[in-house]
Each structure stands twice: as structure tokens, then as C-alpha cells.
Amino acid sequence: MALKSLFVTRVYEASLAEERGFPGFNRELEDACRMLALEDAAGRAWCREHGYAGYTSYASLDDLPQRASVFGQLKTRLDRHARAYAEALQLDLGAGRLRLDSLWVNLLKSGGSHTGHIHPHSVLSGTVYVAVPPGASALKLEDPRLPLMMAAPPRRADADEDQKAFVYLAPQPGTVLMWESWLRHEVPANRAKAERISISFNYAWR
Template identity: 75%
Template sequence: MTLRPLFVTHLYEGSLAADKGFEAFNAQLEDACRAIAAEDRAGRAWAREKGYSGYTSYASLDDLPQRDSLFAELKKKLDRHAAAFAKDLNLELAGGRLVMDSLWINILKPGGAHSGHIHPHSVLSGTVYVATPPGASALKLEDPRLPLMMAAPTRQADAPEDRQTFVYVQPRLGTVLMWESWLRHEVPANAAKQERISISFNYAWR
């Protein structure tokens, strides 16, 4: 018998932690995220309106790399990871390129969560983790075929990761996770006693 893996969903996992000066860079990033959150009234108001427990700059700030050189440096680092992932995916860009078109801060309070969603106008999406206290939420990824499994039984609890319906990835400080933007994902309730801080981003084809 031969089993052939078809239409495989790739998750890219990298890290900034091995970069020279990472600890100082990450500490500065965390301070910058908190300072921006304290000043961004529109972002805090949007989070309250949408029921987001914490802060996000998703709908309020679209110029973080221009606003602060730390985020510009982060963009350069993430551009390298995105290029490596695109190469692995064998994307035919037809003379175009992938461009980061959004970058935003997420500060999730204890008990806070982010419900399942996709990023429909992008090619690649991802997150880099700035603060991951003990108990901080994993990233939950959903099998994209799930809506089509109308009569399928559930998977066995000990099934290999590539056959699970949901996969939970526990990030560490500096972890970079990327996936194709059609992949549904969510953040379960934050069980940490402290805030979980991440910076998310999208790449579009231009």
C-alpha cells in the first residue's frame, strides 16, 4: 500500500532568538508595544467595541515601520523569513513580489481570546511573539477541509499531527510562525497571569 500526501498545508516556524542582540531588541520591542498601546486611544476603543480583551493596533495604526525604527528593523527580519517560506511553497510570483502591507500589535490580557478567522486579502500571514509568560495561549490551527467533512468521524486522540483536525502550536519568545492566509486560526483563552504580546503581519502579492 502506498499513501501519498496531497495538498499539504505548510506551517513555517522560525525564530529571531538566535539573532545577534535578540534579548535587547525584544525588550525594546516589548516596551514600544506597551508605549504605543498606552497612547493609542483609537486602538483601545476599537478593542473594547469588538470585545477584544486587551489592545490591538489592527484598525488604528498602519505605519508602525515608519513610526518607529524598531518596527522597521523587525520588518527587515520578517521579510527574510517570508522570502524563505515563499520559496518553500514554490509560489510563482510572475515577476511580482510579496510585500508586507500590514503589521500590528496584539496585547492579550489574562483570559482573553481571539476567535477563529482568516486573512482573505493576503498571501502569507503570521505572528512573531514578544512576550510569552507561562500559560500563554498557543496558536490553534484548523484543518481547511473541515467544512467539507460532512459525515466524517473525529480523529483518534493520538493521531499524528498531520492527521489532526486542530493543531496547537505553543510559541516561545522570538518564535516566528507563518502560514498561507486562507488557513483558519485562532487564539484560545490566555491562561497566563500576565499579558501575552505578539506582533502580527500580512504579505500581499504586488
């Protein structure tokens, strides 16, 4: 008997914490995220209007790498990881290349969550984690075949990770996670007493 693994979903994981000077860089990132949360009145208004428990710059700011040098430094690091991920996925980019299309900050308060979604206009999406207090939410990833399994029984509780319908990845400060943008994902309720701080991003093919 032979089993073939076909149409595999590959999720990229790396850590900025392994890089030289990470503690200072991460503190600067956290300070910049908190500064935006204080100064971005439009972003705070959007969060109130849409019931976001905390702050996100998603709908208000689209120039973070130009706004603060630490975000520009982060972009340089993320570009390197995006190239490595694209190579691992064996993407044929032709004459184009992957470009950072958007970068936004998330400060999720205790009890806050982010419901399941995809990023339909991008190729690669991901998140780098800045502050992950005890009890902070993991990233929940959903098997993309799930909507097609109309009559399938559930997986066993002890099923291998690559056979589960949902996988939870628990990041640490500095963790970089990337996935193809069609992969549905969510952030369950934050059980930490402190804010969970992350920076999310999209790469488009141009």
C-alpha cells in the first residue's frame, strides 16, 4: 500500500528572535505599535464602529514603513522571509515579484478575537508577533477542504497535525508565520490579561 500527500498546504514559520539585536528591535516595534494606537484617531474610530476589541491600523494607515523607520526595518526582514517562502512553494513569478502590499498593527485586548477570514487579493499573508503574554490567543488555521467534506466523519482527537480540521499555532515574540492568502484563519478570544500585539501583512504579485 502507498499513500501520497497531494495538494499539501505549507505554512511558513521562522523567528526574528534568532537575529542579532532582537530584544532592542522588538521593544522599538512595541513602542511604535503603542504610539500608533494613541495617535491614530481614525483607526480608533474604525475599531469602535466595527467592534474591534483593541486597536488596528488596518483601515486607517497604509504607510507604516515610511511612517517609522522600525517598520521599514521590519519590511526588509519580511521581504527576505517572503522570498524564502515563495521559493519553498515553487511559485513561478515570471517577470514579476512579490511586493509588500500592506502592513498593519493589531493590539488585541483581553477577550478580543478576530473571526475567520481569508485575504482574497494577495498571494502570501502573515503575521509577526511582538507581545504574546501568557494566555494570548494562538493562530487558528482551517483545513481548506473543510467546506467540501459534507458527509465525512470528524477526525480522531489524537489525529496527526496534518490530518486535523483545525490547527492552532502558538507564537512567541519574534515568531513570523506566513501562509498562502486563500487559507482561512482566525484569532480566538484573547485570554491574556494584557494586550496581544502583532503586525500583519500581505504580499501581492506584481
